[in-house]
Amino acid sequence: MRQEEWKNMNQKNNKSVLMDNPFISIFRGNIGIIGVLVIMCVIVTIATDKFLTTNNIISVLRQISINTYIALGMTLIIILGHIDLSVGAIVAMSGTLTVGFIVTQGLPIGPSIIVGLMLGTIAGILSGAIVSVFRVPAFIITMAMMNVCNGIAYVYSGGQSTRITDEFFVAIGNGYIFDRIPLPVVYMTILIIVISFVLGKTKFGTYVYAIGGNREAARLSGVPIKKVEIIVFTLSGLLSAFAGLVLCSRMYSGQPSVGDGYELDAIASCVLGGTSMSGGKGRISGTVFGAMVIGIISNGLNLIGVSSYWQLIVKGLIIACAVLLDSQKGRLSALKKKAAK
Amino acid sequence: MGQTVLEMKGIKKSFSGIYALSGIDFSLELGEVHALLGENGAGKSTLIKVLGGIHQPDCGEIRINGEKVKIHNVPEARENGIGIIHQEIVLVPYLTVAQNLFLGREIIKNGMVDMAETNRRAEEMIAALGVNIRAETIVEELTIAQQQMVEIVKAVSFNGRIIVMDEPTSSLSNEEVEQLFEIIEKLKEEKVSIIYISHRMEELFRISDRVTVIRDGEYVGTKKTAETNPNELVAMMVGRDLESFYSRDFQELEKADTVLEVKNLTCEGVFEDISFKVRKGEILGFAGLVGAGRSEIMESIFGARPHQSGEILLDGKKVDFKNPMQAIKAGVSLVPEDRKKQGLVLENSVSFNLTLASLRFYMNGIAISEKKKKAVIDRYFERLRIKAASPEIEAGSLSGGNQQKVVLGKWLATEPNVLILDEPTRGVDVNAKFEIYSTINNLAKEGIAIIMVSSELPEIINMCDNVCVIRDGRMAGKLSKEELSQEGIMKYAAGGVEEYEPEK
Numbered sequence: 001m002r003q004e005e006w007k008n009m010n011q012k013n014n015k016s017v018l019m020d021n022p023f024i025s026i027f028r029g030n031i032g033i034i035g036v037l038v039i040m041c042v043i044v045t046i047a048t049d050k051f052l053t054t055n056n057i058i059s060v061l062r063q064i065s066i067n068t069y070i071a072l073g074m075t076l077i078i079i080l081g082h083i084d085l086s087v088g089a090i091v092a093m094s095g096t097l098t099v100g101f102i103v104t105q106g107l108p109i110g111p112s113i114i115v116g117l118m119l120g121t122i123a124g125i126l127s128g129a130i131v132s133v134f135r136v137p138a139f140i141i142t143m144a145m146m147n148v149c150n151g152i153a154y155v156y157s158g159g160q161s162t163r164i165t166d167e168f169f170v171a172i173g174n175g176y177i178f179d180r181i182p183l184p185v186v187y188m189t190i191l192i193i194v195i196s197f198v199l200g201k202t203k204f205g206t207y208v209y210a211i212g213g214n215r216e217a218a219r220l221s222g223v224p225i226k227k228v229e230i231i232v233f234t235l236s237g238l239l240s241a242f243a244g245l246v247l248c249s250r251m252y253s254g255q256p257s258v259g260d261g262y263e264l265d266a267i268a269s270c271v272l273g274g275t276s277m278s279g280g281k282g283r284i285s286g287t288v289f290g291a292m293v294i295g296i297i298s299n300g301l302n303l304i305g306v307s308s309y310w311q312l313i314v315k316g317l318i319i320a321c322a323v324l325l326d327s328q329k330g331r332l333s334a335l336k337k338k339a340a341k
Numbered sequence: 342m343g344q345t346v347l348e349m350k351g352i353k354k355s356f357s358g359i360y361a362l363s364g365i366d367f368s369l370e371l372g373e374v375h376a377l378l379g380e381n382g383a384g385k386s387t388l389i390k391v392l393g394g395i396h397q398p399d400c401g402e403i404r405i406n407g408e409k410v411k412i413h414n415v416p417e418a419r420e421n422g423i424g425i426i427h428q429e430i431v432l433v434p435y436l437t438v439a440q441n442l443f444l445g446r447e448i449i450k451n452g453m454v455d456m457a458e459t460n461r462r463a464e465e466m467i468a469a470l471g472v473n474i475r476a477e478t479i480v481e482e483l484t485i486a487q488q489q490m491v492e493i494v495k496a497v498s499f500n501g502r503i504i505v506m507d508e509p510t511s512s513l514s515n516e517e518v519e520q521l522f523e524i525i526e527k528l529k530e531e532k533v534s535i536i537y538i539s540h541r542m543e544e545l546f547r548i549s550d551r552v553t554v555i556r557d558g559e560y561v562g563t564k565k566t567a568e569t570n571p572n573e574l575v576a577m578m579v580g581r582d583l584e585s586f587y588s589r590d591f592q593e594l595e596k597a598d599t600v601l602e603v604k605n606l607t608c609e610g611v612f613e614d615i616s617f618k619v620r621k622g623e624i625l626g627f628a629g630l631v632g633a634g635r636s637e638i639m640e641s642i643f644g645a646r647p648h649q650s651g652e653i654l655l656d657g658k659k660v661d662f663k664n665p666m667q668a669i670k671a672g673v674s675l676v677p678e679d680r681k682k683q684g685l686v687l688e689n690s691v692s693f694n695l696t697l698a699s700l701r702f703y704m705n706g707i708a709i710s711e712k713k714k715k716a717v718i719d720r721y722f723e724r725l726r727i728k729a730a731s732p733e734i735e736a737g738s739l740s741g742g743n744q745q746k747v748v749l750g751k752w753l754a755t756e757p758n759v760l761i762l763d764e765p766t767r768g769v770d771v772n773a774k775f776e777i778y779s780t781i782n783n784l785a786k787e788g789i790a791i792i793m794v795s796s797e798l799p800e801i802i803n804m805c806d807n808v809c810v811i812r813d814g815r816m817a818g819k820l821s822k823e824e825l826s827q828e829g830i831m832k833y834a835a836g837g838v839e840e841y842e843p844e845k
Contacts (some may be wrong), residue, residue: 213686
């Protein structure tokens with residue numbers, strides 16, 4: 001007991017008051033992933049002079065925005081101690097069907113978008129309800145949901161892609177404000193701010209951490225576990241559906257294969273950003289950096305001219321290395337603590 | 342008795358400059374059961390680890406049968422005839438009893454494990470101790486008590502002459518304890534010496550020949566069990582006289598209002614027909630054996646577990662909490678039994694844990710006000726004397742006593758009128774215990790109605806105004822402060838007294 005107190009005393013001296021500054025605390029909290037990001041930027045900048053231009057940076061931000069919407073929801077899910085494999089399929093379902101409603105069915109654009117978003121939301125509610133009420137592993141349920149949503153997208157579209165030229169719809173993903181900043185980046189910024197606030201400053205966010213950290217303790221503390229779980233899955237579904245709309249708008253088409261692999265990019269962003277797969281730990285800022293790393297891998301490799309097949313291999317390796325590095329960081333500080341003792 | 346088989350002298354052990362053991366003497370005679378007694382953090386387990394070769398002492402000597410030995414690791418301890426039965430069972434659950442007994446020393450014939458021979462020899466070993474377990478049973482299918490028997494058989498089979506049992510009864514039912522005691526008697530007849538670690542007084546007085554008390558890593562004294570009494574031992578353990586350790590200012594309760602009343606509460610198969618009331622400023626104890634259903638009753642009142650029938654009245658009004666949130670809002674709080682599993686989010690900060698159950702008090706619109714939170718955190722840090730470098734460090738890094746204070750603070754922050762404490766001092770060191778008792782006393786003085794579930798009889802006897810004893814999910818007896826005694830409570834808890842008649 002006394003040893004621990006001693007150790008705590010030491011920690012106090014190490015941890016300075018600087019932690020109170022939000023920017024410094026974001027920097028300190030994500031030091032590992034920021035390191036990876038900087039190293040990658042330096043390498044790509046040396047390899048090609050096209051990287052560090054305003055146009056390219058804006059384009060990188062636009063590229064990562066879709067993944068970021070999904071990853072934000074995924075962060076909440078993983079902190080809760082679950083996983084959502086259905087997000088990519090929801091992207092495809094919502095995107096494909098919304099485009100279909102507008103082009104094939106000729107429905108007005110407003111209701112089409114609302115129905116599209118609703119579809120993703122409903123998928124989220126269903127997954128969340130089954131997971132929380134029946135205590136079925138989210139891995140299995142969302143995998144089933146992935147199949148259903150993918151199926152719906154393929155059945156509806158017959159596997160064909162549908163071209164869309166509706167001016168308003170196309171503007172969702174291709175518009176700019178101030179003639180410079182792409183709308184998807186604007187959405188991304190707003191969502192990051194909102195979700196950070198919800199997770200960090202509200203009762204709901206505190207409950208998410210509590211459930212993921214210790215479900216039983218949360219239950220006995222009066223945390224409405226089922227409600228929180230269902231809301232988080234619903235939010236993930238909604239964010240994925242939104243990502244689907246923006247993605248199809250940018251591509252001027254709805255196609256059922258559009259969401260392939262998004263679940264993995266989202267999970268990778270969270271893990272890279274330090275969210276613990278066992279729940280209870282994670283930060284929105286980390287996820288955003290994680291999404292940036294993944295975006296810059298693709299962008300950098302494209303600029304350097306690596307073929308897309310090779311890109312898969314390189315991407316996998318970089319993610320593995322980054323996560324390994326991050327896990328060793330924890331071990332390193334533990335070793336240091338031991339040495340200090 | 343005579344022959345001394347083990348002698349430990351002046352054992353010192355420090356970790357990073359802080360002494361966990363500062364000069365312990367301990368001796369063990371042939372065929373003796375010697376109890377080692379001490380509060381949490383007193384150094385019992387460190388001493389046992391030194392004996393078992395897990396820790397090396399800084400100085401001091403160990404003699405076995407008069408011969409000086411150095412024990413560097415677990416196999417060496419085994420060679421010296423020392424077998425340790427840890428609190429947690431360390432058998433492989435999916436193998437048979439025989440396979441576990443011969444794990445690491447399999448009987449090989451023609452390059453294969455000779456199962457027939459293994460089983461035969463295992464049966465022999467088991468029969469020698471008079472245990473009734475089949476060698477071919479898969480360990481997982483055994484009860485905890487039976488698994489413990491297997492551990493004992495295993496320890497003896499390594500030619501163990503000195504067997505250490507670390508809190509062997511902590512998860513056993515009453516009958517199982519009897520079985521264990523029979524085995525211990527049998528071992529004594531075989532001239533095996535036993536070091537018995539437990540803080541259950543009634544057991545020590547039944548089974549042990551001598552008791553050695555240690556406190557804060559220091560040797561306090563050794564007594565013949567027949568020549569001492571529980572109060573003396575407790576006073577030796579805590580190092581104060583009992584009056585000041587269990588600081589309680591008893592008050593006149595005759596005129597106090599009843600805050601919580603429970604009538605005929607029943608959850609089939611778990612507990613039945615539980616009725617009691619607790620008044621403002623009263624501490625109502627719940628005694629009984631582990632598994633008697635006390636925690637379940639409390640969870641049920643708190644809305645964390647359903648019940649089929651019965652009434653709960655809060656301030657005279659009928660309530661029926663569907664979940665803990667409703668209970669908390671109504672002013673009922675439960676400090677759960679297991680702080681690691683039920684009390685704390687260990688990986689999160691102390692401040693997170695302290696405020697988790699009372700977030701509704703700190704809201705500013707939809708955002709949590711850091712200022713309001715901070716005020717509450719500061720208040721409970723001071724009031725409970727929580728020793729942590731900062732509120733932002735991980736709750737899991739605190740000592741057991743400070744963790745328990747955080748859990749207590751978390752529930753006090755909900756501003757309860759009824760506070761249910763389930764084993765409030767389990768796994769807590771002496772000083773923290775003392776501080777927790779004085780906090781509980783202050784809460785009672787403030788007029789909070791307190792229910793205290795505890796397996797530690799000294800704490801029940803010295804802190805409570807009235808005590809309910811639960812046996813097998815039923816109210817076995819109600820005792821007032823004047824009637825309280827260890828023997829009295831145990832009689833009700835273990836049976837042997839006529840069935841208690843509920844007041845009509």
